[in-house]
Amino acid sequence: MFAFPKIHSFPPFYTQQQNSTVRENQLNEWGQLILAYCQHHRILTILPSGTAMATQEEAEIPPLFENKLIERSAAPEFRRSILNHLIHKLDRAQYVDPKQQDAGILIFWRTADEWARMLYEQIEKTGQTNSVLTVYELTQLDELAAGAEFRNMDYNMLARIVEVLVRQGKAQVLRSDDGLGRIEGVKML
Amino acid sequence: MNSFSADRDIYLKIGKSLLDRHSSELSAQLAVFQSALVNFAAENAATIKKNREFRDKFTKMCNLIGVDPLELLLFVDSSLKKTDDFYMGLAVRIVEICQSTRDINGGLISLKELHSRLQDTFTVPLQIKEEDASAALRFLDGLGKGYETLTISDQLWVKFSGPAGSGAISYDERKIYELCTFTGGFVTHRLLRDNYGWDQVRAKSVIDDMIRSGLLWVDSQGPGGQWQYWEPSWISQD
Known part of the structure; x- marks a missing residue:
């Protein structure tokens, strides 16, 4: 059970504050709360409404942007400001597709660099460098590939992580030729 | 023994009436002096303003007999053209x-x-x-x-609104804090009216001030859509 911080029960937390210094603090608090909440529930992608989209476990998850006990809920515009703060100020989230915001928001409670290092070490440890692994193998067959940390990982998140390794010259990818260019196979170098 | 006590009473009475007369004479003299000073200031306004030495002496004299030189100069100014x-x-x-x-x-x-x-x-x-x-x-x-x-x-x-960054807490701010401790952390316009009889103008002025200086957080979701203003130290309380 995730223990919400005390501020989650503070009624004004759900109303965007007018004083700019206070608002900055408020948005930072929300940002930290989202990261802790997503980490606890292993949520990698959320909708703009705050609902978990892709999670690595199947447990019941309490709502993020509302607190029924005190009858408060953040308005849609305010949710957007909070997520924009997390994306642009704190640099811990990204739109899956900025042009299509309903496609979800990736939440980096672990940064892409941290994920990339973990993935590379896991492949190295299991002696699979230089062999081509499919996305299915990486995320579904944990005994074969990357381990529990990557099990059921959302494709969009995995793609971001692999792209980091490609930039670092540690991986090569095979992409689909259907025009979408989805990653199909990964080879660690 | 008795006559001694009576004598003392009489002496005391005489002493007191002497003192009273003395002080009323003095204050009459002072009043005369003050009004003379006013006239003097009016007549010599130009010199007081132009001549620094003269003005210093004039100010000293004012202080000695308990008249505010600023007031006198105002008076002087008003009798001429308002500058x-x-x-x-x-x-x-x-x-x-x-x-x-x-x-x-x-x-x-x-x-x-x-x-x-x-x-x-x-x-x-x-x-x-x-x-x-x-x-x-x-x-x-x-x-x-x-x-x-x-x-x-x-x-x-x-x-x-006082000097920027002044940490002084006003009477009204204190009253708001007092009410917060009763309600569990917040005030509303209605609560301020019902408890203190504050009108809308006064309540809004204090609340806006306190929001601006970060002393209150706004909450637009009170029961019935009523705005509540919360005191943030609540967050760190147990």
Whole structure:
């Protein structure tokens, strides 16, 4: 059970504050709360409404942007400001597709660099460098590939992580030729 | 024994009446002296203003007999043409009034009240108009946002927010904190009206001030859509 911080029960937390210094603090608090909440529930992608989209476990998850006990809920515009703060100020989230915001928001409670290092070490440890692994193998067959940390990982998140390794010259990818260019196979170098 | 006590009573009575007469004579003399000083100031206004040495002596004399030289100069100015100096002098008085009444009115005072308080402070026969007070207020604009003139329901008000960053807590702010401790952390306009009889203007002025300085958080989702204003130390309380 995730223990919400005390501020989650503070009624004004759900109303965007007018004083700019206070608002900055408020948005930072929300940002930290989202990261802790997503980490606890292993949520990698959320909708703009705050609902978990892709999670690595199947447990019941309490709502993020509302607190029924005190009858408060953040308005849609305010949710957007909070997520924009997390994306642009704190640099811990990204739109899956900025042009299509309903496609979800990736939440980096672990940064892409941290994920990339973990993935590379896991492949190295299991002696699979230089062999081509499919996305299915990486995320579904944990005994074969990357381990529990990557099990059921959302494709969009995995793609971001692999792209980091490609930039670092540690991986090569095979992409689909259907025009979408989805990653199909990964080879660690 | 008895006669001694009676004697003492008589002596005491005589002593007291002597003292009374003495002090009433003195205050009569002082009044005469003060009015002479007023006349003197009026007659020698130009010299007082031009001649620094003369002005210093004049100021010393004023202090000795308990007359505010600023007041006298105001008086002098008003009897001539009303100059910038005159309004500047009034502005100084206005600052004093705003500061001394801030803890009572939360820094919000109607121009009408300000004018009548201003008039009351004078011991010299100086009549000022409301327009004089509002003209003097314009001289305070240069001091930043400390003194704002507002129009609220056709009436002029002066909002005094004090020196920026002053940590002093006003009477009204304290009352808000008091109410917060009863309600579990918040106030509403309605609660302020019902408990303290504050009107909308006064409540809004304090609350807005406190929001601006980060002392209150707004919550638009109170029961029935009522706005609540929360005291943030609540977050760190157990």
